[in-house]
Amino acid sequence: MSVVDTADSRAASAPGGGTADNRGGTVGTRGSRLSPLERTGTGTRVVIGVALALALLWTLVPLVWMLLSSFKPSEAINSAEPQWLFSPTLQHYTGLFTGGNELAPYLWHSVAAAGGSAVLSVILGALAGYGLARSGMRGKRHLSFWIISTRMAPIAAVVLPLFLMFRQVGLIDTVPGLILAYLTFNLPFAIWLLNAFFADVPQALEESARVEGCTNWQAFRYVVLPLTKSGLVTTFVLCLVFAWNDYAFALVFSGPHSQTLPIAASQLVTQSGIDWGQLCAIGTFVVVPMMLAGLAVRRWLVTGLTLGAVTGE
Amino acid sequence: MTTDTESPTTAARSADPAPPRRRIGFTGRMMAPGIALLAALTVLPFVTIVVMSFSEVHLLGGLSLDFAGLSNWARFFTDPEMGWFWLRTALYFVLTLGLEMVLGVLLALCVWRLIRGRNLVLSMLLLPMFVAPVLVGLLGRFLVDPTIGLYSWLLEQLGYGGDVLGGTFSAFAAVVAMDVWEWTPLIALITLAGLTSVPLPLREAAALDGAGRWQTLRHIVLPSISNVLLVALLIRAMDAIRYFDIIWVTTNGGPANATKIVPVRLYETAFRFFDFGYAAVIGLAMLLASIVIARTFVRMLDRKGLAR
Numbered sequence: 001m002s003v004v005d006t007a008d009s010r011a012a013s014a015p016g017g018g019t020a021d022n023r024g025g026t027v028g029t030r031g032s033r034l035s036p037l038e039r040t041g042t043g044t045r046v047v048i049g050v051a052l053a054l055a056l057l058w059t060l061v062p063l064v065w066m067l068l069s070s071f072k073p074s075e076a077i078n079s080a081e082p083q084w085l086f087s088p089t090l091q092h093y094t095g096l097f098t099g100g101n102e103l104a105p106y107l108w109h110s111v112a113a114a115g116g117s118a119v120l121s122v123i124l125g126a127l128a129g130y131g132l133a134r135s136g137m138r139g140k141r142h143l144s145f146w147i148i149s150t151r152m153a154p155i156a157a158v159v160l161p162l163f164l165m166f167r168q169v170g171l172i173d174t175v176p177g178l179i180l181a182y183l184t185f186n187l188p189f190a191i192w193l194l195n196a197f198f199a200d201v202p203q204a205l206e207e208s209a210r211v212e213g214c215t216n217w218q219a220f221r222y223v224v225l226p227l228t229k230s231g232l233v234t235t236f237v238l239c240l241v242f243a244w245n246d247y248a249f250a251l252v253f254s255g256p257h258s259q260t261l262p263i264a265a266s267q268l269v270t271q272s273g274i275d276w277g278q279l280c281a282i283g284t285f286v287v288v289p290m291m292l293a294g295l296a297v298r299r300w301l302v303t304g305l306t307l308g309a310v311t312g313e
Numbered sequence: 314m315t316t317d318t319e320s321p322t323t324a325a326r327s328a329d330p331a332p333p334r335r336r337i338g339f340t341g342r343m344m345a346p347g348i349a350l351l352a353a354l355t356v357l358p359f360v361t362i363v364v365m366s367f368s369e370v371h372l373l374g375g376l377s378l379d380f381a382g383l384s385n386w387a388r389f390f391t392d393p394e395m396g397w398f399w400l401r402t403a404l405y406f407v408l409t410l411g412l413e414m415v416l417g418v419l420l421a422l423c424v425w426r427l428i429r430g431r432n433l434v435l436s437m438l439l440l441p442m443f444v445a446p447v448l449v450g451l452l453g454r455f456l457v458d459p460t461i462g463l464y465s466w467l468l469e470q471l472g473y474g475g476d477v478l479g480g481t482f483s484a485f486a487a488v489v490a491m492d493v494w495e496w497t498p499l500i501a502l503i504t505l506a507g508l509t510s511v512p513l514p515l516r517e518a519a520a521l522d523g524a525g526r527w528q529t530l531r532h533i534v535l536p537s538i539s540n541v542l543l544v545a546l547l548i549r550a551m552d553a554i555r556y557f558d559i560i561w562v563t564t565n566g567g568p569a570n571a572t573k574i575v576p577v578r579l580y581e582t583a584f585r586f587f588d589f590g591y592a593a594v595i596g597l598a599m600l601l602a603s604i605v606i607a608r609t610f611v612r613m614l615d616r617k618g619l620a621r
Contacts, residue, residue: 044526048423052434055420058494059438062452065463069455082463128347135340141615143348149607150355152551156576157596157603160583161361168376184354185555191347216339245445247558252584262447266562269451276455283448290443295436302506305499309544309614310506 063287070280077276092281103264103282110260112175113250114243117182121239122232125190130220132191133198134206144192148307151188155248158184163252173255181253182243189242189307190235196308197231198224234300237293244290261286362600365593372587385590389598402574405485406553409492414546416493417500422530424501425508439502441495446558453491454478454563481571484564488572491559496552500545507541508534540613547610554603575599 069077071088096103132144162181163172171177201224209219225232247262254263265282268275294301303311366385368378389395424435441449456464457477465477477483511534519529535542557576560566566573566581573581575595583592 045426048426051419051423052427055423056434056437059441059498061463062456062494063440063444065456066452078461080460080466082466124347124350128344128351131340131343135344137341145607145611147351148611149604150351152555152603152607153355154554154576154596154599154603156557156579157362157600158358160579160589160592160596161358161365163583164365164370164376164589165358165361167372180354183350184358187347187351187354191351220343241443245443245447247445247447247561248556248580251561262445265445265451266447269454269562274454276458276461279451279455283452286448287444290445291440294443295439298436298439301439302502306503306544306548309548309610310503310541 066280066283066287069276070284072277074277077280092277095278096281096285103261103285106259106261106264107285109175109178109254109258110244110262113178113182113258113260114240114246116175116179117186117243118236118239120179120183121186121190122194122236124187125194125235126225126232128191129194129196130198130224132195134203144195147188147191151185151192151307153184155185159249159252166253172253173257175258177253178250178258178260181249182246186239186242190239192307193235193238193304194228194231196303197228197235201227230297230300231303234297234304237297238304241290241294244286362593362596365589366597368590370589370593372589381590385594388591389594395595397570398573398575398578401570401572405489405572405574406550408489409496409553410546410549412489412493413497413500413549414542416497417545418504418542420497420501421504421508424505435502435505439498442498442502444495446495446556447562449491449495450559450562453487453559457487478564479568481569484568485571488560488563491563492553495559496549500549503541503545503548504538507538510541511537543613544610547606547613550606551603551610554599554606 068084070092071090072083072086073089073091076083076086132140132147137143159181162184166172166177166181171180205223205227206214206216206219209223210216214222244260245262246260247266250258250260250263251266254260259267261282265279265286268279268282297304364378367381367383368385369381371377371379420438424431424438427434444452456462457468459465459476459479462477468474468477475483477487515533515537516529519533524532554576557574557580560572560574560577561580564572566577576599579592579595579599582588582595
């Protein structure tokens with residue numbers, strides 16, 4: 001169950017569109033799936049068009065500017081007047097891997113820390129989320145609340161004690177330390193979200209599997225898991241994005257042996273100025289993979305980002 | 314905590330198709346590794362931060378905690394600056410959340426009316442959500458750089474010539490704008506999910522009863538998505554408490570503390586002034602605020618009978 005059930009509305013809108021079409025002779029050029037409500041006048045349509053154009057400009061200009069600047073020669077970046085035309089160069093990208101700048105370790109730390117925590121979160125989260133969804137234990141509500149509140153704990157309040165603890169056991173400046181730190185927010189997220197996905201799988205399926213002779217584990221592994229593939233992928237992607245984009249933990253816990261890409265980006269800010277070309281190149285490097293991953297699971301983004309409270313789009 | 318009640322008696326009854334006790338044992342075993350790890354990662358730090366809040370923490374020459382009684386707490390409640398940091402934090406939250414809610418809902422209403430190109434437009438609008446907050450901050454600095462920034466050049470054409478991040482008011486506005494840039498799409502996405510779920514017959518009935526477009530929106534559509542809007546607000550509120558990366562890399566709390574919200578103050582107290590005891594008190598206060606929000610979130614899901 002969820003706050004909104006789009007399956008209903010989709011079912012309702014298909015036949016509903018037909019009736020609207022029959023009734024509204026003036027639906028006009030905007031397709032047949034409109035209800036009278038959506039019969040917008042020209043004025044409204046213009047307002048909506050302008051608003052969306054402005055929203056797209058506001059959203060895309062910074063990103064496009066970053067992308068363009070990453071290919072600009074430094075002189076074009078450092079001119080007082082914005083330069084839209086320039087002869088593109090790869091110098092900022094090649095500069096990231098040559099001449100004292102060695103981005104490869106940062107990249108590796110990012111991939112290992114974010115990927116490691118995402119994989120662990122999905123595995124442990126799937127087990128615990130399924131257990132929680134099917135458990136009839138007393139105090140389940142308290143357990144759920146505790147899990148969700150750990151996800152919402154302020155990073156600053158978590159970093160503080162973890163710093164002392166990690167220092168005591170030598171986890172500062174190690175990739176495993178970062179993975180553990182990222183698990184503090186990714187693991188409760190994965191448990192809660194996958195619990196939501198598992199709760200949507202009818203228990204009758206597992207029961208009939210058990211009648212057929214499956215063990216509990218086999219029913220989970222071969223019946224339930226394949227049905228929640230999209231949930232598992234969504235959880236993995238979101239965990240990956242959260243950890244990959246982290247700065248606050250890495251700032252405190254990482255050192256030369258574990259610094260991640262966001263740290264590399266912030267290190268370009270120095271007393272003597274900022275190399276904006278390189279910054280834009282690193283930025284593109286950090287941002288593009290996450291955008292692609294995020295858009296790949298767009299259908300389930302709402303479910304994922306609301307921790308299962310709202311479904312569908 | 315976990316009810317792993319696998320006992321010899323249940324094993325003996327395993328011929329039963331679905332004996333209830335065995336099911337509890339199975340789900341308990343499934344939960345055990347994740348819950349145990351989460352407990353280690355949260356209970357231990359929680360105990361540590363509580364102990365820290367009553368101690369004077371020394372890092373040099375090996376970690377040592379000296380019992381300091383209530384002095385950190387007394388300082389927290391008497392520090393005149395602290396009140397201002399919380400007020401500024403409240404203002405920052407109200408402004409960012411308010412703007413994000415209003416703009417996000419408006420954006421969703423616009424995208425909702427799109428028939429053609431809706432997927433493409435929505436995909437493009439969602440992009441800022443995936444940008445690392447620290448890069449949003451750095452990119453913001455690039456755009457408003459007083460000598461080479463694209464936006465500061467634009468502002469100059471419009472007659473505003475100052476250094477955006479240099480002025481107290483403009484710096485505050487800038488960090489709010491960056492947060493709004495990144496997170497308005499999230500509100501729009503959630504709201505859109507709500508809007509598409511408003512049953513068509515309901516809207517048609519309203520239109521048949523002679524309700525105008527605005528009346529339908531005000532009395533039919535918005536009430537039916539109020540739950541979704543509340544979820545959006547709470548989700549955003551929780552993350553707003555968590556992140557401070559943008560401020561950290563743009564203004565670092567300045568100029569003149571204009572953008573110093575509580576988490577920034579905590580980081581500074583701990584990792585610049587190394588006053589871990591006092592920072593722990595600030596951390597616990599923040600934790601309390603986030604628990605209140607989490608409670609509201611879960612309560613709301615419960616009230617609607619939607620708890621998982």
